[in-house]
Amino acid sequence: xxxxxxxxxxxxxxxxxxxxxxxxxxxxxxxxxxxxxxxxxxxxxxxxxxxxxxxxxxxxxxxxxxxxxxxxxxxxxxxxxxxxxxxxxxxxxxxxxxxxxxxxxxxxxxxxxxxxxxxxxxxxxxxxxxxxxxxxxxxxxxxxxxxxxxxxxxxxxxxxxxxxxxxxxxxxxxxxxxxxxxxxxxxxxxxxxxxxxxxxxxxxxxxxxxxxxxxxxxxxxxxxxxxxxxxxxxxxxxxxxxxxxxxxxxxxxxx
Amino acid sequence: xxxxxxxxxxxxxxxxxxxxxxxxxxxxxxxxxxxxxxxxxxxxxxxxxxxxxxxxxxxxxxxxxxxxxxxxxxxxxxxxxxxxxxxxxxxxxxxxxxxxxxxxxxxxxxxxxxxxxxxxxxxxxxxxxxxxxxxxxxxxxxxxxxxxxxxxxxxxxxxxxxxxxxxxxxxxxxxxxxxxxxxxxxxxxxxxxxxxxxxxxxxxxxxxxxxxxxxxxxxxxxxxxxxxxxxxxxxxxxxxxxxxxxxxxxxxxxxxxxxxxxxxxxxxxxxxxxxxxxxxxxxxxxxxxxxxxxxxxxxxxxxxxxxxxxxxxxxxxxx
Numbered sequence: 001x002x003x004x005x006x007x008x009x010x011x012x013x014x015x016x017x018x019x020x021x022x023x024x025x026x027x028x029x030x031x032x033x034x035x036x037x038x039x040x041x042x043x044x045x046x047x048x049x050x051x052x053x054x055x056x057x058x059x060x061x062x063x064x065x066x067x068x069x070x071x072x073x074x075x076x077x078x079x080x081x082x083x084x085x086x087x088x089x090x091x092x093x094x095x096x097x098x099x100x101x102x103x104x105x106x107x108x109x110x111x112x113x114x115x116x117x118x119x120x121x122x123x124x125x126x127x128x129x130x131x132x133x134x135x136x137x138x139x140x141x142x143x144x145x146x147x148x149x150x151x152x153x154x155x156x157x158x159x160x161x162x163x164x165x166x167x168x169x170x171x172x173x174x175x176x177x178x179x180x181x182x183x184x185x186x187x188x189x190x191x192x193x194x195x196x197x198x199x200x201x202x203x204x205x206x207x208x209x210x211x212x213x214x215x216x217x218x219x220x221x222x223x224x225x226x227x228x229x230x231x232x233x234x235x236x237x238x239x240x241x242x243x244x245x246x247x248x249x250x251x252x253x254x255x
Numbered sequence: 256x257x258x259x260x261x262x263x264x265x266x267x268x269x270x271x272x273x274x275x276x277x278x279x280x281x282x283x284x285x286x287x288x289x290x291x292x293x294x295x296x297x298x299x300x301x302x303x304x305x306x307x308x309x310x311x312x313x314x315x316x317x318x319x320x321x322x323x324x325x326x327x328x329x330x331x332x333x334x335x336x337x338x339x340x341x342x343x344x345x346x347x348x349x350x351x352x353x354x355x356x357x358x359x360x361x362x363x364x365x366x367x368x369x370x371x372x373x374x375x376x377x378x379x380x381x382x383x384x385x386x387x388x389x390x391x392x393x394x395x396x397x398x399x400x401x402x403x404x405x406x407x408x409x410x411x412x413x414x415x416x417x418x419x420x421x422x423x424x425x426x427x428x429x430x431x432x433x434x435x436x437x438x439x440x441x442x443x444x445x446x447x448x449x450x451x452x453x454x455x456x457x458x459x460x461x462x463x464x465x466x467x468x469x470x471x472x473x474x475x476x477x478x479x480x481x482x483x484x485x486x487x488x489x490x491x492x493x494x495x496x497x498x499x500x501x502x503x504x505x506x507x508x509x510x511x512x513x514x515x516x517x518x519x520x521x522x523x524x525x526x527x528x529x530x531x532x533x534x535x536x537x538x539x540x541x542x543x544x545x546x547x548x549x550x551x552x553x554x555x556x557x558x559x560x561x562x563x564x565x566x567x568x569x570x571x572x573x574x
Contacts, residue, residue: 033447034418054517115321118328119313200315202294202524211314212523215294216531217441218411219418219448 037222045226054204059234061204066192069127070185076128077135077180084136085143085173098133106130106191110198120203123195130191131184138180142173178246185242186235193231206231285330285486291322292333294526296436296542297356297476300333302512302532303498305524312524323347323479331488335387336477336556337563343572344565349479350574351549352492354556355499358473359436359535359543360388360460363443365420366453368430373457377430379403380422382413387563388433391473394562395463405429414438418448431457436541437527440534461543472555475543483574496546503544506536549573 019039026038033041049055084091109129113122146169154164196207206227213223289309292298293316304310311329313319319334323342332339332349343349368377381389384406392400405422407413416422417432417439434442443454464473478495480488502508509532513521522528527535535541549556550573557567 031419031447031449034415034445052517052519054519058519111318111321114318115324115326119311119318198315200313200318202312202314202526204520204523208314208523209519212294212519212526214411215314215526216437216522216528217445218414218438219442219445 033222034219035221037225041222042225042229045222046229049223049226049230054209055230057204058206058209059230062189062192062196062206063234065124065205066127066185066189069124069192070131070188072124073128073132074135074181077132077139078177081136081139081143082169085140091140094136098136101129102133104129106194107198110195114199119199119201122199123192123201123205123207126195127188127192131188134184134187135177135180138176139173142176143169145176146172174249175246178242178249182239182242182246186239189231189235189238282483282487283485284490285482285488288330288488288491289328290331290333291319291329293319293335293476294524296359296544297333298525299502299509299527299532299536299542300355300495300499300544300546302502302509302525303494305513305516305521312526314526323349327481330481330486331491332479332481333476334479336474337387337560337565339477339479340556340560340565340568340572343479347479349481350483351556351568351572352478352480352488352574353496353549354472354474354477354547354552355495355544356476357543357545357547358461358464358475359541360391360473361434361436361439361456361541362458362460363417363432363434363439364455364457365417365429365432365450366455367420367428367450373400373431375400375403377403378405378422378427380405380407380413380416380429380432382407382410382433387475388435390562391460391464392433395460395467410435410438414442417442417454418445418450420450420454433460436543437531437535440531440538440541444534468558471558472547472552473543474547474552474556474559477549480574488574499544499546502536503540506533509533509536 022039026032026036029036032038037045080094084094106126109126110122113125117125150168150172154168159167193205193207193210196205197211200211202208202212210224210227213220213227287309289311290301290304291311291313292301294312294314298312301310316335316338319332320338320342322329323332323334323339325348331352333355334342336351336354339347339349339351343351362373362379364371364373373379379400381392381404383389388410389406405425405427407416407422407424412424413432413434416429417434420429421427422429439456442448443451443456445451448454461473465471478492480486509529513525513529513532516529518528525532532542536544547555550570553568553570553573560568
């Protein structure tokens with residue numbers, strides 16, 4: 001209890017320090033609205049934006065596209081990770097693909113898929129491609145950490161494959177998969193927003209509206225900061241939810 | 256002999272009757288025209304299509320060029336004239352139908368220059384080195400101001416220089432900035448800008464271009480269409496022309512058509528808020544909207560693309 005209180009205090013201190021830094025920087029800069037708006041101006045603008053239904057539509061569309069891309073990547077990662085985690089030769093075959101996906105520049109993929117899937121959908125592909133290697137590694141690690149004895153015991157016991165998967169494999173790899181999800185979902189959301197900007201899509205989305213604000217009035221950074229603040233809050237909330245889920249599952253499992 | 260002559264005449268008549276329909280058959284009018292257009296000035300021409308799913312925009316013009324190919328889902332692509340013609344020269348299966356934006360470039364004064372006359376002692380900011388603004392500036396003014404020029408990457412950076420009166424990259428005070436609408440409108444009306452109240456429009460580049468080129472027009476953005484051997488776009492284009500003519504003479508139309516929509520939704524789709532659209536249009540058609548059939552505008556097109564090193568176009572590129 002004491003330790004969690006201490007943690008919360010330090011986190012609060014971190015937030016306060018961030019705010020102080022923000023105030024200091026914005027007050028040093030002349031005409032700060034054009035370059036680095038103050039927290040007060042940003043909060044005021046954020047409140048105005050939160051009164052508009054279009055803001056929620058943008059948030060929803062970006063979250064939805066992230067979920068679609070992330071889910072496709074999760075299914076693929078699960079299949080490939082299961083194969084790679086059980087058949088070493090397949091793991092070696094998949095490894096170059098994952099290395100390429102990990103290192104390919106984000107912008108190149110957006111341009112590559114722009115014509116194939118359209119500006120609106122290329123961020124989905126982008127999210128899928130960026131999160132696939134992270135999720136694959138998580139599944140793979142999960143399988144690799146199931147002891148050989150446990151695998152052999154389940155097989156010797158004569159349990160059918162489905163039973164082995166449901167009762168042995170899935171429970172053992174779940175903590176690893178959850179870690180993979182927690183660590184890559186926030187990143188995926190940020191990738192979604194960035195891809196919306198690069199692809200130039202003008203369909204609803206946080207990236208699209210940030211780009212529109214910058215293009216229509218590049219001398220006013222206040223709305224861009226406000227939308228960024230909204231994004232930070234969403235990412236923090238999503239991370240917190242996933243973190244709680246991960247903790248609950250892990251604790252539940254340990255009990 | 257008579258029979259043979261009659262048979263021959265009959266054959267000729269038959270062939271002629273077969274050929275006649277194909278000569279007069281008009282092309283099928285294309286319905287459900289799917290359009291892609293860059294946000295900004297050209298998009299405003301489509302103010303009547305705000306809620307039409309077949310009208311899409313993209314905020315990165317260079318991305319639109321990649322849609323000028325056979326597999327493209329778009330029947331109509333609006334893009335800067337030079338990129339469109341370059342793409343056609345490189346085999347893009349599109350033809351140029353009409354020009355709809357005739358330039359929205361301006362030189363703005365920051366108010367820093369004491370004598371109020373642009374000369375080589377001043378600091379002039381240009382955006383897009385070796386690109387349209389740079390090439391246009393040099394076409395009009397030659398190299399006389401070269402020692403005074405400082406380049407920035409994008410129009411947004413130029414707007415920043417105009418608003419602050421400084422080039423952040425070099426730290427120098429700036430006297431004149433080459434900038435485009437509608438960003439110019441937003442910057443001049445930004446009450447938080449350091450130059451608010453003293454910055455102003457110094458030169459209209461379109462007028463300068465006309466003066467330099469014996470009254471030729473700056474053909475900035477044009478409409479390109481595909482499958483012109485199968486389809487006609489006359490109806491769509493004629494309605495587009497009517498829309499443009501109407502909004503140029505009555506800028507309030509953009510408020511009537513777009514004013515009820517969420518301002519940020521319009522800003523996202525068009526790149527400009529409705530009030531700014533109206534403001535810029537009302538200021539002597541600052542967006543440069545208009546409509547001219549490409550076929551009837553060859554001389555202006557050739558003069559404009561020559562600045563970019565392109566050779567004269569043949570009639571084949573026109574729809």
